[in-house]
Amino acid sequence: MTDKTRPFWETTPLDQMTRAQWESVCDGCGRCCLHKLREDETDDVLFTDVACRLLDTETCQCSDYAHRQSRVQDCITLTADRLADIDWLPPTCGYVLLRDGEPLPWWHPLVSGTPETVHEAGISVSGRVISERHAGMLEDHVIDWPGEAPRGAFCRTRPRRR
Incomplete structure (x- = not known):
């Protein structure tokens, strides 16, 4: 496949993307919009x-x-510059994957052609979170899954339904 037939995210470095290209790398999962805490000692x-x-x-x-x-x-x-210093983006994040030279998985909207696949694959936070307006103390809401990738998250092709 030549560079002209490959999608922009495979040929254009993050720091050279247009604003529209950059924005489209976001998969819309919502994980970056979750509150995080930083452990003082570690x-x-x-x-x-x-x-x-x-x-x-x-x-x-x-x-x-x-x-x-x-x-x-x-x-x-x-931004591409800030990406190197941020350690709280999920491992499934399109920006992280491209930064690290990894391909976008099947569920990413740029690959699938629809934003619904991020929900179908269990990547998004849809229905699994609470608004800060109703949450109370953040310490009572510490969980692991936003920092983890669901099984099969990095598959290049959509898994077969059983």
């Missing part, structure tokens, strides 16, 4: 099932993406 990241108040916990879409940083003080803009 500096380990602890994931929670508590979502940013702007995240729609069913669709995994930000309800005010254009203004999120003015509404949520600690919301960051992910």
